[in-house]
Amino acid sequence: MATTVKIQVDGNNPVLALQGFLKGLLDDESIGGILVPVHLFEKGLPMPTLVTDSAKLSGADPLAPAFSMNSAKLLARLTRGQSGERIAAVLRPCEIRAFVELVKLNQGSLDDVVIVGVDCMGAYDNLSYKTFLGDADSFQATLDFHGLIGGEADTVRNGVDIASACQSCEHPAPQNADVVIGIAGAHLHESIPVMATSARGEALLSGLNLPDIESANGRDKTLESLIAARIVNRDAMLEKTKALTGTLTDLSEYLSACVNCYNCRVACPVCYCKECVFNTDVFEHKPWQYMEWAKRKGSLKMPTDTIFYHLTRMAHMSTACVGCGQCSNACPNGIPVMELFRTVAARTQESFDYEPGRSLDESPPLSVFKEDEFQETVSHMA
């Protein structure tokens, strides 16, 4: 029976209570540091921060509806090779799923990390977060966002809503975590349930001496209705994007503001190549080549290879797309890149019966093969 404990909330402040919980973790001799979003300044985005001194946890805000970047990449850096110490990482479900993909690609390791997953109620993109914040105090804004019961508050504030990736995310509950903080359905001004979901999590929780509870009451129900609503959004989003990009010309129009900055690739946690071919001299064409290509059709959009870039990315990583929305978040031109990638990913993931982040035991589809499969892909002479 998995251990479920509760974090007592005092003074109507669940963020403070969670900071206390994290301090408890950091005080445990097995944990050398915690990766967690921290408000480093009064205004602005909380940033993923590696905290080793528990005094610095006073800025930690694991519930902030901000998502500056997908921390899976950062955690990969912290776990590739040995630091000699175990760390804890407080992550959103999509960050965990992306990290699992990176672990499969040997770009990170689960050996010396405790994953603390937090139920995700969604987050604003980086620009909207500023609008959401307005003049409010960052911590107060976080508390207002969540309200009394996790997952029940309306998410529109100051005219902005959480990112469309979050609105259409069917994974608000962490998978493959060691410890899960059950925000969904929790009476946040009373107590927050914490579940151990692995042996490592079990050992850690039992050392904290928190009061046991039977179960996270109401969590399943809240998650269920959250997921149902998000699936409706997701399906509408997929349909809409499909309709907008049904031909190559439509796709070009969809991407017409793309300036080949490749920010979407940099922000994508599962774009795994160490060196991207689009940054190599393969694409340093000669002036006469451009002239030739332009003459062939009468005109040539510069920079070139925009569609090629996006289609290549789809071929390389769509089976691993976790739908985190960081590509859209990073795009300087407001192109709905997440929508496009999720639409493609829905199809490629289904065709290989693959769900990124679901299990460490499932190999990335393009890293394996079977002798007897996909016969219909091969043409035979009559």
Next chain:
Amino acid sequence: MNNEFEPTILAFVCNWCTYTAADLAGTSRMVQQPNLRLVRMMCTGMVDPKYIVKSLLSGADGVLVSGCHPGDCHYINGNYKARRRVKLLNEILPQFGIEKERVKLTWVGASEGNEFAATVNNFINEIRELGPMEACSMAVV
């Protein structure tokens, strides 16, 4: 209009089997339409999906990938990997109106000159029927 359209086909063929078959078809003077451009690869396992995508965006109306029969790959499993990659493109490209038929995967052994000529001729006819790639007329690729 389509009567005047002559497709350009790019073929990524494995050195050990299909390329040899192409040679055989040629030296045996089998009749083949002249729409094909061969790219010799050491194995279909090294055909990255982006080669196929780039071809289709840069003037090819169809792409043929042809390698050794299952079990015959000289690098043991390159052709199985190629099959997964073509499968992947079969899922991605039609979403943007690029017909699945434009990317063809076949196994043609070194001694199958007949097979090669027939495969190529059929493929060219199919693509002639299908018409030109949309990318041919686009300023943005």
